[in-house]
Amino acid sequence: MESTVWLRPARWASARSAHGFQPHPTGKQKAARAAPRLTWQLFGALVLVAAGYALEHDPRVPSAVAAHAVDAFDVDYTDRVQPALDRLLASLHVRPLSLGAVAAMRAPVFGRVIQGYGPNHPEVFVEGDAGDPVQAAAPGTVVGVYPTGDTYLVKIDHGVDGIALYGGLGSVAVHPDDIVLAGQEIGTLPKRPAHPVFRFALEKNGKFENPQRWIVFSGGPA
Numbered sequence: 001m002e003s004t005v006w007l008r009p010a011r012w013a014s015a016r017s018a019h020g021f022q023p024h025p026t027g028k029q030k031a032a033r034a035a036p037r038l039t040w041q042l043f044g045a046l047v048l049v050a051a052g053y054a055l056e057h058d059p060r061v062p063s064a065v066a067a068h069a070v071d072a073f074d075v076d077y078t079d080r081v082q083p084a085l086d087r088l089l090a091s092l093h094v095r096p097l098s099l100g101a102v103a104a105m106r107a108p109v110f111g112r113v114i115q116g117y118g119p120n121h122p123e124v125f126v127e128g129d130a131g132d133p134v135q136a137a138a139p140g141t142v143v144g145v146y147p148t149g150d151t152y153l154v155k156i157d158h159g160v161d162g163i164a165l166y167g168g169l170g171s172v173a174v175h176p177d178d179i180v181l182a183g184q185e186i187g188t189l190p191k192r193p194a195h196p197v198f199r200f201a202l203e204k205n206g207k208f209e210n211p212q213r214w215i216v217f218s219g220g221p222a
Helices: 003-009 014-020 027-057 063-074 076-091
Strands: 112-115 123-125 133-135 140-148 153-156 161-168 185-187 196-205 205-210
Touching: 140 161, 153 185, 161 185
Parallel strands: none
Antiparallel strands: 112 123, 123 196, 133 185, 140 153, 153 161, 161 196, 196 205
């Protein structure tokens, strides 16, 4: 892969503006936004609790209706709601909200790290298996797809999670401006050799960072 592609921090001023990129708020802006949001969240939670209590204990509510309401409150809708919420937030370049436990970024491939992040190369080298899927590490927007010799490089803007570079793909399943979800397949590793090398880099705030601060590659280190 061309070294200039990897070592030059990505600049997407126009692209981010076109996609409604929102800079990460700091200081007083954070506090100003967080306070009303927390108030509304608490208010919504209280309304739900009050509604559930009333439906279950108010004698004027028919027993059949109360039973259905209690069943509805007992159902976990996270698996249905989370993908739609992730897609909406990714299109707005907003950090994904977790309806369950807070999770780190996903490992884009299953494989063994054969060379970690270093000062002279921002990417992590992962040895995978031929034809294995490559997944988006987080929700985001595809910035570009670039041929690099016999393989492809995909750049995805993950908003405040950074801009990720997925290199060494044998095939690509996404196009520029596509919205992707965390864990969505964006391509596959080459079919040859038996253990192709995947490259991953992550840029945050204009400089490359060590991806292993946020991602645990399933195959472990070398």
